[in-house]
Every structure is written in C-alpha cells, then in structure tokens.
Amino acid sequence: MSERLTPDELRTLFLFESLTDDQLDWIAARGYVKTFDGPSEVFGEGAPATCLYILLDGEVQQLRRSGDDDVLLTTTAQRGVYAGAVRAFVTVPNTQQPDTQQPDTQQPDRQQPDRQLPDTQQYVNTLRTTGPARFFVMDADDFSAFMRDQFPMATHLLDGLYLGLRNAEQQTRQRDKLVALGTLSAGLAHELNNPAGAAVRATSTLRERVAGMRHKLGLLAEGKVPSAQLRRLVQLQEDVVERAAKAPRLTALEAADREDELSDWLDDHGVSGSWELAPRLVAGGLDAGWAEQFATDVEPELLEGAIRWIAYSVETEALMGEIEDAVERISTLVAAVKQYSHLDQASEQEVDVHDGLESTLVLLGHKLRGVEIVRDYDRSLPRIPAHGGELNQVWTNLVDNAADALGGHGTLTLRTALDHDTLLVEVRDDGPGIPPEVQNRVFEAFFTTKGVGAGTGLGLDISQRIVVHGHRGDLRMHSTPGDTCFEVRLPLRR
Numbered sequence: 001m002s003e004r005l006t007p008d009e010l011r012t013l014f015l016f017e018s019l020t021d022d023q024l025d026w027i028a029a030r031g032y033v034k035t036f037d038g039p040s041e042v043f044g045e046g047a048p049a050t051c052l053y054i055l056l057d058g059e060v061q062q063l064r065r066s067g068d069d070d071v072l073l074t075t076t077a078q079r080g081v082y083a084g085a086v087r088a089f090v091t092v093p094n095t096q097q098p099d100t101q102q103p104d105t106q107q108p109d110r111q112q113p114d115r116q117l118p119d120t121q122q123y124v125n126t127l128r129t130t131g132p133a134r135f136f137v138m139d140a141d142d143f144s145a146f147m148r149d150q151f152p153m154a155t156h157l158l159d160g161l162y163l164g165l166r167n168a169e170q171q172t173r174q175r176d177k178l179v180a181l182g183t184l185s186a187g188l189a190h191e192l193n194n195p196a197g198a199a200v201r202a203t204s205t206l207r208e209r210v211a212g213m214r215h216k217l218g219l220l221a222e223g224k225v226p227s228a229q230l231r232r233l234v235q236l237q238e239d240v241v242e243r244a245a246k247a248p249r250l251t252a253l254e255a256a257d258r259e260d261e262l263s264d265w266l267d268d269h270g271v272s273g274s275w276e277l278a279p280r281l282v283a284g285g286l287d288a289g290w291a292e293q294f295a296t297d298v299e300p301e302l303l304e305g306a307i308r309w310i311a312y313s314v315e316t317e318a319l320m321g322e323i324e325d326a327v328e329r330i331s332t333l334v335a336a337v338k339q340y341s342h343l344d345q346a347s348e349q350e351v352d353v354h355d356g357l358e359s360t361l362v363l364l365g366h367k368l369r370g371v372e373i374v375r376d377y378d379r380s381l382p383r384i385p386a387h388g389g390e391l392n393q394v395w396t397n398l399v400d401n402a403a404d405a406l407g408g409h410g411t412l413t414l415r416t417a418l419d420h421d422t423l424l425v426e427v428r429d430d431g432p433g434i435p436p437e438v439q440n441r442v443f444e445a446f447f448t449t450k451g452v453g454a455g456t457g458l459g460l461d462i463s464q465r466i467v468v469h470g471h472r473g474d475l476r477m478h479s480t481p482g483d484t485c486f487e488v489r490l491p492l493r494r
Contacts, residue, residue: 002032005136013054013080013136023150031138042083042127042135049085049123052143058133063126065472070126083127085140195326202322209316232297233306237313240284244317247285255279261288269295271304277311284314350383353391353425353490357414360395367400370408376415384423384490390466391490394475397459398427398486405431405484422473422489434479442477 007024010016010031016024033056036042042053045065059077063070138146147154250258259278265288266274281291291307298306354377361373402412406429415426434442443464467475467488474489 003035004028004032010136013056015054015080015082023146026146027138030142031136034135034137036129036133036135038129039131040129040133042129043123045124045126046122050140051084052082052086052138052140053084053127054082054136054138055079056134056136059130060133061128061130063128065126065468073125075130083125084123085143195330199323199326199330202319202326206316206319206323209312209319229299229302233309236294236297236306237310240286240310241313241317243286243290244284244314245321247283250282255282258282258287262286262291264288265291266307269303271307277307280311280315281307283318286310286314349385349388351386351388351391352383353381353386353416353423354379356388356392356395357416357425360392360399361414364396364399364403367403368412371403371406372411374411374413376413378416378418381416381418381423382492384492386471386490387466390470394463394466394488395425395427397463398488401459402427402429402431402484405429405433407431419489421493422491425488425490426485427488428483428485430482431484433481433484434477439477439479443475 005028007021007028010024010028011019016027019027034053036058042060043049043051045063055076056079059075060081060083061075062073062083064073065071259282262281263274263278266277269291271277281287294307294310295303361368399412406412410430413426413428415424415428417424417426443460464475467473467490471490473491474487476487476489478485478487
C-alpha cells in the first residue's frame, strides 16, 4: 500500500497551508507518497501529464529539450515546490460528442467533466531527481476536480486569464503570419510588375519595328532589287542576328565611342538619321568596321534602306530577347512561390534546404536591393525529412530581420554545412548588431527591437518553435557590431 500523508503533514507544505481540515482530508485520501532511491527521471517532456508532483525531500532539476540536448532550466531543493500537471484545471469548451455507449465509471464525488483539458495532455518539460527524493503525488483529474469544486471563482478567473492570454497570443501569431504574407505579397507584386511591364513595353515596340521592317522590305522590292542581291541581304540579316545574340556587353564609354565612330561613317556615306541608327546597331554588336564590309555587299543606291532594314532586325531581336527574359523572370518567381509554399506536396517530405533559401531570396529580393548576397553552400549535403513550408517561414524571418538590420547596404551571408549529425544553416549579416543587454530576450514572444508597428516580436519565437519543437533541431544566435549570426541545426534523420 502506498504511503500517505496526514492532513497535518500536508499543512506543512506552502501549497496547502491555508486549506481547511475538510479540504486537507479530501486531498490526503487521494494523494500518495512516491519515493526515488537515487537519480531518476520523474517524468519526461512530451509524455502524458497525469500527475501533480510536490517535493517533500531531495533535489530536483527541470530540463527542456533542445535538439538532441536537454537544457537545464532550474535546480532546487526547496520543500513544497511543484511540477507536472499544474494546469490540469485550465479548460476549454469540449467540442466532442460524449460516448454514450461507455458506462459511467466515475467516482460518486467526482463530476463528469464537460470540458477538455488540452493543457494537461503532455508534460512541457522533464523533471529529474539528483539523488534520493520523495514526492507527494496527486492524480491530475483529482487535482482538477478539487480546484473546480473548492475554488470555483478563482478557477474561472484563472481560466479566463490563461485562455485570454493564449488566445491573444494565437491571434497575434496569426497576425504575424498575415504581416509576413503581406510583405511577401507586396514584394512578389513588385517583382512581377517589373518583368510584366517590360514585356508589355517590348511587345508594343516590337510591333512597331516589325511594321517598319515590312515597310522597308516593300521599298526594297519596289526598287526592283535583283534576286541575288535580295538573297544576299537576307543572308546578311541572318548573320547580323546571330552576331547580335553573341554581342559582348560594353561599358558606357565603349558604347559611346563606337556610336560616335559609326555615326560619322553613316554621315560620310549619306545615310540620314545616323544619331538614331548608330545606337541600335552598336547594341547589336555592330560597328564602323562591319558597316564598311556591309557597304561592299550592297548596291550604293540600296545602302540606306538596307542599313535601316538591318537596324530593325537587330532591334527586333533585342526586343524578343527582352520579352524572353521577362517571361523567364515571371516563371522563376512563380516557381519560387510554389517552392516556398510547397504546393502539391506532402506536409513532411525530403527537402533540400538550398531550394528554400533560394526561393526566400527571390521573394524578398525587393528588400535586399543594394545588399551583397554571399552563398557559401555545401551542395553535397543530403536532403532531410522536414516540413518544407515551415522551414521556409524560418528562412523568411531570419533573412527579413537581416535585411531590416542592413537597411539596403552591407553583406548577407548564407552558409550551409554538415555539423556532426546535423545540417547547419547560418544566416549572417554585417549590420550594427543586437545590443548585448537584450540578446537574451530575442527569442521571447512579443519582444522586438524594431520600432512601434514595425514588428510583432513573434518572428524569432515562431522560428524557434518550428526548429526546436517541430523538427527537434536547435536555433542559436550570437551578435557583435558588424557580425550577427543565427545558426539553425536540423537533424539529418527523424
């Protein structure tokens, strides 16, 4: 038979010192003493929270899981400290239908609960003894029933306080997600607008240039161009188009020098509008040397029309290149959005963290203008089992914070590496850093170093929950002026 405490012994514990004799009798009849002969685990984080433990003798430690390690939170030998199902009486409305086929086996003095107790489902940390220890133990259901029967008003107040805070936190977290979504949406709209606008402008100009080509071709035909000469012009046109595709990128000074030289050549050969034609031809990789050779293949009376026809060809090729680049950019953005959100994919899968990092950089490109991005990736790293969408939320929070710190100038470094049996991702910036006096608070919910309205203070808290609790990884930070680094470690295997 389990050892029990008398009501007088219970009264020596500060948790029970103000209770009445009847209340102590009720607790004494239901609680019992549990003894540990040496260092032991009383309960483990994540296990069903079934009991409330009150220390009678010995020393205990509370620990919290972080990656593969247990982080020590507190060590105490104070008699009467309690842990375990301390929130067993905190409830939320039960939305489940009762099972009418099960017989009522409740004890006569315990009311059938009409609420769920979600906060007592799991222990939130681990409790260990450092040596021999004794505990007074109460069943979570007994503790809940006692609190609700004996202190209904206090229990309702605590219900409201705890659930109110939790609901407020959940709403703020949701708002933080919406703010992040709004930031990404605004950036995506901006990024899509640029190539879309470029494609529209290029298409409009291309329509005009194609019409001009048809007009020039008609003029050439009206001039009764010999068939051999026309075939030669078409061949020269193909050569120019091929040359334009391979044209080297010129500096502004080099382009200006070539335009002046070609403009002078055109003026010397009686071609009007040289100031307009020369930039088009130079952009296609053509110069005065090409013009001299071209003149030897064309009848003098056809020179001006032929050069204008060639200029239209060069420009239409450039415009088609602009349209192609714009459409590819739009396609890249759409692919980045799909990769970022992991559409059409299972919630947990084998993911390549580099894909998520790159899609995040694309979607936050508008905030990173002026920032030098250094990629130090170990591409030999394996894919890891993870929730890709959640990890992308982590990358977004870390990169977005770095972008805010850099303010449009500086260096953002993304590094991946193998760190023992974990995959390491570093997000580093050379911004002003985080003040030492607040560094130990950066992962606290609602704490932010940004101005009023600029942040919710939940980005790093959410990131830590995703990495530590969702993936059993680790998230750390170190910061000095000119070097702030967030380190994410993820297990290679579940």
